[in-house]
Amino acid sequence: MNKKKPAAIGLLAVGIAAAVAALYMxxxxxxxxxxxxxxxxxxxxxxxxxxxxxxxxxRKIINALFLLPLVFTFAVTVLIPFASGIFYSLxxxxxxxxxxxxxxxxxxxxxKSMDYLYSLLITVIFTVINMIFVxxxxxxxxxLCTSKLKLKGFYQAAYFLPNLxxxxxxxxxxxxIFNKVLTVAIAGSDSMLTDPNLAFVAILxxxxxxxxxxxxxxxxxxxxxxxxxxxxxxxxxxxxxxxTLFKIKMPMIANTFTVCIFLTLVNSFKQxxxxxxxxxxxxxxxxxxxIIQSTEFLALNIYNTAIGKNKYALGQTKAVVFFVxxxxxxxxxxxxxxxxxxxx
Amino acid sequence: MKKxxxxxxxxxxxxxxxxxxCGAEGKNTDKSDSVSxxxxxxxxxVNGKIEIDKALKAYAKDYEERTGQxxxxxxxxxxxxIQGTLKSYKASDNxxxxxxxxxxxxxxxxxxxxxxxxxCKWASETNFAFKGDDGKVVGFPYAVEGYxxxxxxxxxxKAGVDPTSLTNYDAFKNAFExxxxxxxxxxxxxxxxxxxxxxxxxxSTGNHLFGxxxxxxxxxEDNQYFDEMLKGKLDTDRAAQFAxxxxxxxxxxxxxxxxxxxxxxxxxxxxxxxxxxxxxxxxIDPSLPDYDATFDCGIAPLAFTKEDMTSVLADSPSWWCAxxxxxxxxxxxxxxxxxxxxxxxxxxxxxDCGMISPYNNxxxxxxxxxxxxxxxxxxxxxxxSWAWSNMPEGIAQKATxxxxxxxxKGDIDKDTFVKTLQSxxxxxxxxxQQ
Numbered sequence: 107m108n109k110k111k112p113a114a115i116g117l118l119a120v121g122i123a124a125a126v127a128a129l130y131m132x133x134x135x136x137x138x139x140x141x142x143x144x145x146x147x148x149x150x151x152x153x154x155x156x157x158x159x160x161x162x163x164x165r166k167i168i169n170a171l172f173l174l175p176l177v178f179t180f181a182v183t184v185l186i187p188f189a190s191g192i193f194y195s196l197x198x199x200x201x202x203x204x205x206x207x208x209x210x211x212x213x214x215x216x217x218k219s220m221d222y223l224y225s226l227l228i229t230v231i232f233t234v235i236n237m238i239f240v241x242x243x244x245x246x247x248x249x250l251c252t253s254k255l256k257l258k259g260f261y262q263a264a265y266f267l268p269n270l271x272x273x274x275x276x277x278x279x280x281x282x283i284f285n286k287v288l289t290v291a292i293a294g295s296d297s298m299l300t301d302p303n304l305a306f307v308a309i310l311x312x313x314x315x316x317x318x319x320x321x322x323x324x325x326x327x328x329x330x331x332x333x334x335x336x337x338x339x340x341x342x343x344x345x346x347x348x349x350t351l352f353k354i355k356m357p358m359i360a361n362t363f364t365v366c367i368f369l370t371l372v373n374s375f376k377q378x379x380x381x382x383x384x385x386x387x388x389x390x391x392x393x394x395x396x397i398i399q400s401t402e403f404l405a406l407n408i409y410n411t412a413i414g415k416n417k418y419a420l421g422q423t424k425a426v427v428f429f430v431x432x433x434x435x436x437x438x439x440x441x442x443x444x445x446x447x448x449x450x
Numbered sequence: 451m452k453k454x455x456x457x458x459x460x461x462x463x464x465x466x467x468x469x470x471x472c473g474a475e476g477k478n479t480d481k482s483d484s485v486s487x488x489x490x491x492x493x494x495x496v497n498g499k500i501e502i503d504k505a506l507k508a509y510a511k512d513y514e515e516r517t518g519q520x521x522x523x524x525x526x527x528x529x530x531x532i533q534g535t536l537k538s539y540k541a542s543d544n545x546x547x548x549x550x551x552x553x554x555x556x557x558x559x560x561x562x563x564x565x566x567x568x569x570c571k572w573a574s575e576t577n578f579a580f581k582g583d584d585g586k587v588v589g590f591p592y593a594v595e596g597y598x599x600x601x602x603x604x605x606x607x608k609a610g611v612d613p614t615s616l617t618n619y620d621a622f623k624n625a626f627e628x629x630x631x632x633x634x635x636x637x638x639x640x641x642x643x644x645x646x647x648x649x650x651x652x653x654s655t656g657n658h659l660f661g662x663x664x665x666x667x668x669x670x671e672d673n674q675y676f677d678e679m680l681k682g683k684l685d686t687d688r689a690a691q692f693a694x695x696x697x698x699x700x701x702x703x704x705x706x707x708x709x710x711x712x713x714x715x716x717x718x719x720x721x722x723x724x725x726x727x728x729x730x731x732x733x734i735d736p737s738l739p740d741y742d743a744t745f746d747c748g749i750a751p752l753a754f755t756k757e758d759m760t761s762v763l764a765d766s767p768s769w770w771c772a773x774x775x776x777x778x779x780x781x782x783x784x785x786x787x788x789x790x791x792x793x794x795x796x797x798x799x800x801x802d803c804g805m806i807s808p809y810n811n812x813x814x815x816x817x818x819x820x821x822x823x824x825x826x827x828x829x830x831x832x833x834x835s836w837a838w839s840n841m842p843e844g845i846a847q848k849a850t851x852x853x854x855x856x857x858x859k860g861d862i863d864k865d866t867f868v869k870t871l872q873s874x875x876x877x878x879x880x881x882x883q884q
Contacts, residue, residue: 135543200559201533201534201537201559202537202540202541202559202560215881219881221848285706285710285711285712289706289710296705296706296709296710297706297709297710299647299649299710300647300709300710300859385649386649386650387648387649387847388647388648388649388650388851388852388855389647389648389649389852389855389859390648390851390852390853390855390856390859390861391852392856392861392862395869395870395873396870396873396874397852397853397856397862397870397874398852399648399649399848399852410844410847410848413531413534414843414844414847414848415842415843415844415848415882416533416555416556416559416843416844417882
């Protein structure tokens with residue numbers, strides 16, 4: 107037992123030394139092909155040292171070691187990028203380098219710029235309307251597909267299909283429909299995409315059409331999960347179709363509603379591909395003495411800020427705020443819906 | 451005890467495998483280091499014009515056979531975010547020896563990393579080199595592109611309009627009226643093919659057409675309107691003339707193409723012989739055969755002024771910069787000299803890539819109709835610069851494109867157009883300088 111401690115400390119020391127040496131070589135860009143393996147060996151020794159370290163918290167250490175893979179992956183793919191994102195939003199980063207910290211000035215610029223506020227506004231409007239539309243359509247379709255209809259399997263597949271086509275392709279196809287097909291079908295009319303309000307409706311139509319089928323699938327699963335005996339019992343008690351729907355089925359699948367509303371809410375808010383392919387911000391809207399892009403949703407606005415205007419730091423700032431808004435909305439929504447579920 | 455030993459080893463191994471992620475990164479940089487070291491002579495080029503990839507690679511192979519210098523071409527494009535890719539190369543310490551920039555905006559990011567190429571032979575043979583803020587030559591031009599208002603020469607001939615007379619507003623007005631009167635006879639659906647929708651065509655209106663306001667009719671180094679623009683000011687008289695001309699274009703355009711058309715729609719109308727004019731440049735040359743276009747065509751200046759304007763806007767669309775810390779700068783310079791001045795290099799750029807050489811001494815001449823037309827302007831020194839490419843980044847897409855669209859749709863009148871254009875630009879410039 108006495109020998110163990112020095113051995114463990116020895117392992118730790120060698121491990122740390124090796125790892126630090128390797129990292130030092132990496133930072134100073136030393137030409138040494140051995141520094142990769144050295145790092146791995148060092149870290150391996152380090153972990154072994156921790157494992158062999160005689161302490162009463164041995165079990166906890168083992169638990170932590172087994173969690174390491176997950177924590178490590180999570181850190182590399184989520185935590186570190188997120189933290190560096192917040193960091194970059196406080197600098198004048200241009201995608202290559204940053205020269206100085208600018209504090210919160212990016213945030214101030216952002217909230218002062220009209221295009222951002224306008225994007226925020228129409229994104230919120232779009233999210234609300236789209237969420238309602240998608241859920242109403244999806245639920246109606248789900249009712250249709252769980253009724254005693256013939257060929258309902260076929261309908262189900264047909265409604266789901268649009269969701270399998272990529273958003274960009276779908277967007278261009280619909281752009282063609284709005285620009286070429288509809289203008290011929292209603293002879294002499296201008297394309298819907300040339301009017302700010304109609305272009306907004308156009309995106310709404312495509313978005314609903316694309317997403318309703320997917321949400322329908324979840325509702326179908328929920329509806330088929332309603333126990334048959336309850337339905338039969340209500341039938342015996344003389345409940346009609348409407349009563350069954352509103353008093354039995356809908357309360358029974360309240361958790362499905364939570365999931366579906368959450369999904370549509372988040373997805374509508376993040377709308378990007380259809381927006382890019384169908385309008386890319388056009389058409390123009392005359393607002394007083396300013397003229398702005400009328401259908402540039404938040405995600406597209408962020409993309410255009412970073413890539414189009416080459417303002418990476420400002421784009422990153424908008425992305426951080428985008429995340430915060432999204433987190434607040436979805437957490438609030440889930441907590442409200444959850445409460446209602448319990449009450450039911 | 452033995453069991454414990456094994457489990458400890460396993461746990462450590464598992465952790466190590468994971469952490470190999472970190473290790474691998476270190477290894478990767480090692481690897482790329484040794485690649486560029488192993489073949490210390492290989493020049494690596496990031497080319498932003500995917501269309502010329504094949505021709506460039508053929509030339510690179512030929513160059514290696516002649517000189518023993520290996521050249522690696524890496525082409526990006528087809529909608530790729532080239533500057534984004536370059537930035538990630540920089541971040542991973544993997545910069546190519548030559549990389550592409552599209553103008554002032556891109557250059558601002560790289561100005562600390564580009565090498566001075568002023569002592570190269572080609573630098574004195576061209577008007578189109580990219581100069582840094584201190585006047586040093588830093589960008590290698592590999593092509594000239596030019597635009598104005600491209601006409602269908604056959605239609606103009608049938609209508610009795612002389613394309614060389616199209617050098618001012620009144621000449622265009624008369625020509626449009628003449629052709630419009632004979633529209634049915636000539637089989638046209640509209641006189642002009644213009645697209646002003648702001649989501650996809652902002653570059654055509656906000657960059658190209660507006661470019662004529664900025665430098666149309668001026669000498670190459672004359673930046674008076676551009677400099678004023680950077681202060682957020684427009685010349686009222688010139689802007690009004692420009693607005694009149696844009697309105698004239700819109701009035702004689704196919705309405706659907708104008709307000710909702712894409713580039714393809716705009717091009718199709720012209721290439722199928724259904725319009726006499728199109729507001730595009732010599733880059734449509736390669737697309738014309740796709741529509742079996744057999745007519746002859748040429749480029750006229752977008753002469754919006756009352757006075758005569760005889761020059762077209764022509765410039766290098768992008769440049770190659772040499773990475774300052776690249777290990778074989780001298781080899782890079784020699785390669786550029788060869789590409790610009792040798793016969794093989796000219797053949798590659800002009801014949802194989804179908805471009806117009808920015809170098810004065812080129813003996814090989816282009817064959818495509820618009821390239822020929824443009825070459826005549828270049829040879830005659832009748833070109834103005836693409837000052838627009840130095841505007842604040844994203845200004846057409848985010849700011850001016852919508853103003854053009856509103857005017858084209860008739861939502862605003864001429865005075866509002868000029869006023870809004872000016873205030874929009876002023877706002878954008880102020881914002882981008884922050």
